[in-house]
Amino acid sequence: MSIFQKLSGGPIAVNELARTLPVSRPAVSQHLRVLKDAGLVMDSKAGTRRLYQLNPEGVARLRAHFDQMWTQAMSAFQTAAETKPVGEKDAKPNRRSRRT
Amino acid sequence: MPNPIEEAVVRKSVRVQAPLDRAFSVFVEQMETWWPATHHIGKTPFESIFVEPRIGGRWYERDAAGKLTDWGKVLAWEPPHRVTFSWHVGPGHDSPDWVCDPDPAKASEVEIRFKAEGPSTTLVELEHSKLERHGEGYQQLRAIFDGAGAWSGILAAYAQVVAHAMEGGAA
Numbered sequence: 001m002s003i004f005q006k007l008s009g010g011p012i013a014v015n016e017l018a019r020t021l022p023v024s025r026p027a028v029s030q031h032l033r034v035l036k037d038a039g040l041v042m043d044s045k046a047g048t049r050r051l052y053q054l055n056p057e058g059v060a061r062l063r064a065h066f067d068q069m070w071t072q073a074m075s076a077f078q079t080a081a082e083t084k085p086v087g088e089k090d091a092k093p094n095r096r097s098r099r100t
Numbered sequence: 101m102p103n104p105i106e107e108a109v110v111r112k113s114v115r116v117q118a119p120l121d122r123a124f125s126v127f128v129e130q131m132e133t134w135w136p137a138t139h140h141i142g143k144t145p146f147e148s149i150f151v152e153p154r155i156g157g158r159w160y161e162r163d164a165a166g167k168l169t170d171w172g173k174v175l176a177w178e179p180p181h182r183v184t185f186s187w188h189v190g191p192g193h194d195s196p197d198w199v200c201d202p203d204p205a206k207a208s209e210v211e212i213r214f215k216a217e218g219p220s221t222t223l224v225e226l227e228h229s230k231l232e233r234h235g236e237g238y239q240q241l242r243a244i245f246d247g248a249g250a251w252s253g254i255l256a257a258y259a260q261v262v263a264h265a266m267e268g269g270a271a
Contacts, residue, residue: 004108004232040232059108059232066110066228072136074114074226080134081118081126081222 003031004054007041011051108231114224115217123222124180124214128153132161142169151185153177159185170200172207184211187228206233 035041039058131149146161157174176184
């Protein structure tokens with residue numbers, strides 16, 4: 001299970017994360033910093049502890065990008081699949097050739 | 101249970117009026133006929149997109165000059181029912197361009213399932229998961245989104261072209 005998946009369970013402290021993952025605490029902290037810089041994770045203070053959780057907005061943006069791409073791609077795929085093959089011109093004469 | 105709002109997964113399904121075999125083959129063998137031309141990874145537009153039909157096979161594009169650029173690898177190959185790819189294409193770490201990162205730890209996964217609902221109707225379901233693995237280059241990704249002439253601009257232009265086509269090409 002990845003740090004990201006662990007975080008989807010709700011706010012969690014670094015120690016707790018490190019305990020349940022096969023990685024060192026510094027490695028967890030480093031990964032969290034990267035995810036935070038990327039806008040995918042946010043942190044908050046709870047007393048003396050710092051808790052980390054997913055940033056729904058960041059995740060939503062990342063997802064929105066791929067969502068848009070696939071919406072466009074799947075719609076074009078549907079059109080292509082439903083278009084009657086016109087002699088099915090093979091546009092790949094080099095398909096079997098090996099390039100280096 | 102992860103909150104679905106926070107899941108880094110995209111799911112799509114489309115019902116096509118085509119037999120199962122054809123739906124599968126158009127998807128994996130004729131990708132260049134439908135893949136949006138704006139979404140190429142190499143420096144120049146692709147001419148063909150190839151999927152090597154086996155587990156471990158490469159998924160790549162080729163431009164007019166013959167240059168090959170990897171997109172990912174085939175993780176599962178069960179024609180004509182299912183195919184799974186690793187998706188290695190994310191924002192670059194040193195540049196704002198989209199690049200292929202061969203590190204499997206930074207690749208997301210795309211699974212496509214094909215279900216025959218009739219002799220000429222096929223349900224195609226797609227799931228693109230583990231998107232957070234592209235997260236490390238996310239700042240660059242955001243720059244691409246928000247910059248001028250960016251993704252969103254390309255999509256807006258595309259939407260206009262489609263809208264015109266739907267109106268019978270009236271200017």
